[in-house]
Amino acid sequence: MSGKSPPYSTTDSGVGIAKHPIEKCRRMKGHHMNLWQEYKRPTSVAEAVQALASAPGPALPIAGGTDLILDLRQGNHLPIHTLIDLTFIPEMSAxxxxxxxxxxxxxxxxxxxxxxxxxxxxxxxxxxxxxxxxxxxxxxxxxxxxxxxxxxxxxxxxxxxxxxxxxxxxxxxxxxxxxxxxxxxxxxxxxxxxxxxxxxxxxxxxVKTSEVSETSEVLRASSCFKRIMRPQGVALPILNCAVWLERSGEVVNDIHIAIGPGGPVPFRTTDAESALRGQPLTDAALTRALDALLAQAKFRDSARRASADYRRHIVVGLFKDVLETAWKRAEQD
Amino acid sequence: MSKINLTVNDQQYSLEAIPGETLSTLLRERLRLIGTKIGCEEAECGACTVLVDGEPMMSCVYPAERADGKTIVTIEGLAQRVHEEMKLHPLQEAFVEHGAVQCGFCIPGQIMTAYALLKRNPNPNSDDIRFALKDTLCRCAGYPSIENAILAAAQALRTGEPVKKPTHIPNSAHSHKTVGHSHLRPEAVEKVTGEAVYTDDLKFDGMLYAKVKRAMIPHGFLKRLNISKAKALQGVIAVLTAEDIPAEKNHGLVIFDWPVMVGLGERVRYVGDALAIVAAETQEIAETAISLIEAEFDLQPIIANPVQAREAGVPQIHENGNLLKHIKVRKGDMDKGFAEADVVLEHTFHTPTTDHAFMEPECSIGVPLPDGRMEIYVGSQIPYQDRTQVARVMGWPEERVRIVGQLMGGGFGGKEDVMGQIHVAMLANVTQRPVKLLFDRRDSLIVHPKRHATQIRVKVGAKKDGRIVAMETELYGDTGAYASLGEKVMTRATTHSAGPYDIEHVRADCYAMYTNNPPAGAFRGFGVTQSAFAVESMMDMLAEKLGIERVELRRMNALHVGSVTNTGQVLNESVGLTECIDKVDAEMRKHNPRPFDPIADEADLNIVRAWGLAAAYKNTGLGGGAPDISGADVELYADGTFQVRSSAAELGQGLVTVMRLIVAEEMSIPPEQVHVLVMDTDLTPNGGPTTASRQTFVTGNASRYAAKTLRDQISASMAEKFDVRPEQIRFENGTVHVNGHSLSYADVYKEMTALGQQPRVRYEYEAPKTKPLGEGGDMHFAFSFATQAAEVKVNKLTGEVRVLRVIAANDVGMAVNPLGLQGQVEGGVMMGLGNCLTEEFIVENGNVVTDHLARYRVPGIMLTPEITSIIVEHPISAGPYGAKGVGEVSSIPTTPAITNAIYNAVGVRIDKLPVDQEMIARELWEREGK
Missing domain, CATH: 3.30.465.10 (Uridine Diphospho-n-acetylenolpyruvylglucosamine Reductase; domain 3)
Incomplete structure (x- = not known):
């Protein structure tokens, strides 16, 4: 029968799933296939850089460490001797x-x-x-x-x-x-x-705080990020988009547009930005920007996530949505 | 070595740092706080969540040394000692009261995550809860109950009032004094405090750790195996290969075709085949040893799918070829049927392999006893079969092996086959030390049998008025490298492939094929999940073709009392299908009187909503002529409590509660007076396999008849003692009334033992006999019926699908414990939703792609729709109080209800699972381009 520890006040515990006394842990020391050998906790950036340079074996900095520890555990990373924890450094947590x-x-x-x-x-x-x-x-x-x-x-x-x-x-x-x-x-x-x-x-x-432009319109900056996922497989977005813009009345004073994955590295669609910069945000300007975006972005097929075709198709709605949301956020009060 | 100074649950510790240690290991292994569970070790499942300085963290990827100076709270830190007893935290209490606890393995993580939420936000709404619990997975998937529990706990914490109990779960229409009312699980409290012990939580003195060398090639002959380096490694105690197998070389549930280890010159049939096993002083050493074992193969061409497996001239994987079984269903005359039809439709559907992804990975511990016996601690769905299989391989009489079943963190059919049981027995026998073999998530994903991938062609013929006159199906099932329960699963897929309909002419052919993929076996739904998707999609296609309302089409063809099934069984009673259809239809139309018409969102015309509906049935019990037997003991103890014992498995589904309620009912006592012992082959009689939604029926009946027999014995005994007729003795409110005397059960115990009588009964229940497929007559002794409607929201631009609502009606005969039933229904719907939208176990040319939980998505709380459960009760006379099974049928109609809803919303027919949003978007943009 189940060994009951202190009695509980709300319900009883009457199930018996056979158990066995738990013995004290006796962890062996010595020959381990350890994820790391040494763990350093520097408290300054200089100390951390020094620790990297002076480690007796392969060393890496670890911040959150979720991915790194998984990679080490799953054998997707060469063995590491020293981990250097960056979370104890005030400058890096400011x-x-x-x-x-x-x-x-x-x-x-x-x-x-x-x-x-x-x-x-x-x-x-x-x-x-x-x-x-x-x-x-x-x-x-x-x-x-x-x-x-x-x-x-x-x-x-x-x-x-x-x-x-x-x-x-x-x-x-x-x-x-x-x-x-x-x-x-x-x-x-x-x-x-x-x-x-x-x-x-x-x-x-x-950070651009509100200022008055030459045309005495108030300049307001804002930004927005959205993404599209699929529910299967790796939890990576199949497409995401961020827009930062500076609005002057009905004119896009300045804008940055990032799309992922729009190429081998995080992608700024500078051509679409040029199509909008200094322009009123009209349907025509938006269409020009979209054409420029589609011409400049290099969408690719990624197995089991999304085809390039699909990304080209859904980027239209995503980009408009993100741009319009940022635009509204920058509206005058 | 540096020190780690930390506070855990208000206690301060100063510990030596151990290289490579994570916080979860420190908590579990060094502080023995076993409530923190390890489900994946990849920061995906959330079971290991603890609070670090007030924030919930995944302790499995948290370096222990980072915890220096920090304050940790684990599940063990929530209950408070008030005077002499422990007082549960309101969250813990609410989880118990709301039935949010099922297998319990994820619960510490759920509660800790919720605890952190309530600290930050004392008044969360449903969205806040879902946002916070997004990555804390529950595979029993009682997400609605979890959400309700958190809301109730938050309210109790804010107001200081007691935790509110759930009010939305009605009693059974056929309730008795105890059965038919909602009752709490006896083991719920230990599951919310973190005290519940699962196999990996056990430690034995001198215990060794095992690891298995897997082939990791899909097909080939083992040419060379070098274990010398592994053997030479310090800390390695034993390395065994096929040469060391004492007796029988193979295991299996029906056919013994699965090698315990593949020997030199023998055939490897899938990546998970075992080549060698190691026992070492630590897990790390065992893993190092495995990496030092060298294997060479003579590679063979790979059979990658069941259609290819049946082609002429392909390599044959087993001695008897690639065909495990050709399964045939024949009823009426197909030529006549199709000749009569005004409309004939034909379509082919595909379903993928899926994984159970139970939260608790497999774990076995072998413990050699001084007298030569061997104990195996394991969470298993079939303890007695484990015993048989271990004994065969060891060359021992069965009695020399004792299976001691442990709490299980979910099973869903995936813990029926032997995984580590034989390996630990061999290693423990050789080393004469306890040996633990814990699968990591990758082992679990690669090795254990899956849900069969299928290809299903359906051809249907109907009259203009909607009467279906002919149904022909052809199924291919991928049973993988070994038989497991493949033949049984695909038989069920085949016999159910024409749906829950009364059709005069039926023909079904199924080819269950061996391939070089991981084996496929039992998985909730047992083949019917796949064929229901095909036939229920076809029903909607037919309705459209005929211009008949789809609910009406189902109603007019539905099985009813008096119908003859495909296999020639006359249904004499307990056919609640029409009521399921009617009730779901009515409930759905409350939301929308024209549920199947698409409605565009006012704010965004690209978002379209619609409902879809599907029906299903599923057998209860083994059927097909197999004797379906369960034994139970009921015993009265000196203190007036009872114990009911059976070696049926509690995997989270709630059987232990059912057994307890039944005995309480029969003995007229409060349920708390009944203790339940399960899954121990020395102490409990054989309850048979926990499969086929059979345990409430068979072990429920065994418990009931054992209790009844004991009651009769008590009556006889008291009648003799007090010299009255047995009929004059009444059992009421925990008391036995004899001719003016009132005896407590403790008194009864005293009286009976004084007479030299043991108040103990063993009852072996045998369910009504069934007939094998092909012989006509009763192939099954009961069927459960179900209907579900799903409302979906589809984005026409992106193809994204969200399920908003599911209405589920299940004819369960009689609801023994409505609270437990609620959990089965919620979990069934969510597992069906995962099957439809998120889950695909990907194998490419025999190699497993989805070998991490990060690659195999099971649905979380964010995907949970509003679930409305309607209980339909058409009692079956042989069932306990009329009850029949529900574990599987609750999950079966979900997938086609969703895919039919998608079609109704945007006109795209899904014929391949899981739903691919890109395919939906593509079909829509191509259609628009035309």
């Missing part, structure tokens, strides 16, 4: 206004990005993307740094940051440098950052 930019540390959990009022006020596309990355528990550990470091051309956070024209701050042995966001990517899954030597410290998102 989220604050710094001058004209919103600074988001690369190790800030995605859930905090999703909830933060500064992000909501200045980078709504990122709020929306952050709310869609993975699931709630994973968002509590996953980071924007990790999302970007994977260099996937359709990662939600990456596409939002692309449209927001973020600047990445990268630390290496020779100090830190700032890189335009799109320069972080070399190809699908190929980052310009050498993870064994360098660390993405954080992102600076330029």
């Amino acid at each position: 989220l604050e206004m710094r001058g004209d930019s919103l600074y988001i540390g690369a190790a800030v959990p995605v859930s905090r990005v999703a909830r933060d009022p500064l992000v909501g006020a200045h980078a709504q596309a990122l709020t929306e993307a952050a709310n869609l990355i993975a699931g709630p528990q994973v968002r509590n550990t996953a980071t924007l740094g990790g999302n970007v470091a994977h260099a996937l051309p359709a990662a939600d956070g990456t596409i939002a940051l692309t449209a927001l024209d973020a600047i990445a701050e990268v630390a290496g042995a020779s100090g830190t440098r700032k890189m335009p966001f799109t320069s972080l990517f070399l190809g699908p899954g190929k980052s310009a950052i050498d993870k064994t030597k360098e660390i993405i410290v954080g992102f600076h998102i330029p």
Whole structure:
């Protein structure tokens, strides 16, 4: 019969599924197929870069670590000796206004990005993307740094940051440098950052507060992110889109449009942006922008997710939807 | 070594860091907080969720060293000690009261995720709950009950009032004093506190850890196998190969065709075939050892699908060829039938392989006893068959093996075949130490039998007035590398392939074929899920062709009392199909009087809604001439409590509660006075396999008759003692009334034992006899019937499909425990929805693509529609209080109801599962282009 521990007040426990006394754990030490050997918790960026350089074996930084630990466990990653945890570094967990930019540390959990009022006020596309990355528990550990470091051309956070024209701050042995966001990517899954030597410290998102233009119209900036999924298989969007724009009355003063996957790296459709920049947002302008988008984007077939044809078909509605939502958000009060 | 200082459930710990350790391992292995469950170890299922500094995290991918300085709360930290007893947290209480607990394996994760939500948001609405629980999977899929429980707990926490109980679940129309009313599961409390013990939660002194070397090639001959490096590894205690198999080389449920391990020169038939097994001091060493084993193969051409398997000249996988069975159903005269028809339609449908994805991966522990016996701790749907299979391979008498069944984190048919049981017995026997073999999610996905992929051609002939006169079907079933229950499953697919309709001329041919894919076997619905999709799609196609309303077409052809089934069985009673159809139809029309017409969304004309409907039936019990037997013991104890025992399996479906209620009913006592012991081959009589929706019927009856017999014995005994006639003795409210005396059951125990009588009865129940297919007569002793309607929303641009509402009516004979039944219906609908929209187990040329949970999507709470359950009760006289099975039929009509709704919304006929939104979009844009 079931061994009952303290009695409970609401219901009884009368099922007997035969059990056996549980013995004390006796974990063996020594010859393990361990996921890692050493785990470092530096408290400054410099210390982290130094730890990477001085590790006795292959070393990698770990922020959220969800993907990395899975890759190690599933044998999709070469064995790692040292993991360097970036979440104990205050600079990398900061989220604050710094001058004209919103600074988001690369190790800030995605859930905090999703909830933060500064992000909501200045980078709504990122709020929306952050709310869609993975699931709630994973968002509590996953980071924007990790999302970007994977260099996937359709990662939600990456596409939002692309449209927001973020600047990445990268630390290496020779100090830190700032890189335009799109320069972080070399190809699908190929980052310009050498993870064994360098660390993405954080992102600076330029913030434009309302100002009065030459034509004495108020300029208002806004952004939006949406995506289309399919319910089977890998939980990656089959298409996502982020738009940042600056509206001056009925005119698109400035605009950034990012589509994922629209090519081997996170894709800005500069031709569509040109078709809209300085133009009133009319049906004709929208059609020109769409034509430019379809001409410039390189949609591809991805097995079991979506064909290029399908992406070309659904991008039309998605782009219009995202653009119109951002446009309305930038409306005068 | 660095230290990890952390607080767990208000206790402080300072622990040495162990390289590579995750928080889940630290909690489970070092602190023995086993309530934190491991379902996938890939941050997909959420079972391992704990709170870290107030936020829910997946502890399976959380480095333990990151927890330094942090505060952790696990499921064990929620209940509070108030005076001398533990007081459940309102969330825990609400989960119990609302029937949100079924197999229980996901529950700690559900509750911890909900706990974090309520801390942040004390007044969440349904959307907030769904957003928070998005990635906390429940395969029993009682998502509506989970949501209701969280709402009730939130209210209790806000107001300080007691947790509100569910009010929307009616009693059975045929309720007695106890059965027919909602009752809580006896094991629910331990499942919400984290104390519930599943196999992997057990540890034995000196226990070794096992791992299996798998072939990982789909087809070939084993040419060379080198285990020397693995053997030489420090910490490895045993490495065994086929040469070490003591007696019989194969296992199997019907046909012994599945090698325990493939030996040198022998044939590998699928990637999951075992080549060698290792026992080592730690899991890590066992895994390293496996990676050191070298195997070489003489590769053979791969049979990738059942149609190819039947072609001439292809390689034959088994000695008797690739055909496992040609199954035939013959009724009437097809030429005559089709000649009579005014309309003939023909279409071919495809369904994919799917996986059970029970939340608890397979685990077996072999424990050698000093007297030479062997105990196997395992969550199994057929404990006695496990015993037989282990004993055969070990060359032992069956009694030398004891299967000690554990709580199971779901089964759904996927825990009927032997997985690790024989391997741990061999290793434990050689090492004379306990050996645990825990599958990781990848092992589970690759190795255990799946739902059969099928190709089903349906040809139907009907009169202008809608009467169906002929139905011809041809099925191909992919049974994979080994038979498992393939023949039985495909037989059920075949006999049910003309739908729940009364048709004069029927012909069905099925080819159950061996291939080099993972084996296919039992899976909730047992083949009928597949054929119902085909025939119910065809019913809507026929309705359209004939211009007859689709509900009316089903009504006019529905099986009824007096009908003769395809297999020649006259249905004499308990056919509630028409009532199911009528009730679903009426409920659906409350939402929309013209339910099948598409309605465009006012805000977005690309979004279109419509309803679809489908009907189904499913046998209860083994049928086909197989003796269907279950045994149960009922015993009275000195303290006046009873125990009912049977080796039937509790996999989360609620059988233990059913047994308890039945004995309580018969003995006129509160259910709390009945304890239930199941799944132990030493202590409980054989309840047979837990399959075919049979246990409520057969073990329910065994429990009932055992209790009745015990009551008669008590009557006889008390009659003798008090010198009255037995008929004068009354059993009421826990008391035995004898001629003015009132005896408690404790008194009765005393009196009987004083007379030298043991108040204990064993009853072996045998269900009404059935006939094999082809002989006519009763192939089954009962059928359950169902109808479902689904309302979907389709985006015409993207093809995206959302299911908004499902109305499900199930004729269950009689609802023994309406609360448990609610969970079976909700879970059945969700599993059907997954089968339709999200799930596809992909095998490419024999290699498994979907070898992680991240690649095999089971539906989560976000996809859960509003589910309305209607219970229809046409009692069957042989069933306990009229009850028959429900486990499977509740899941069968969902898929065609959804695909019919999609057709009604946008005019695209789905004939291949799962629904491909791109295909819908493409068909719509191509149509527009014309």
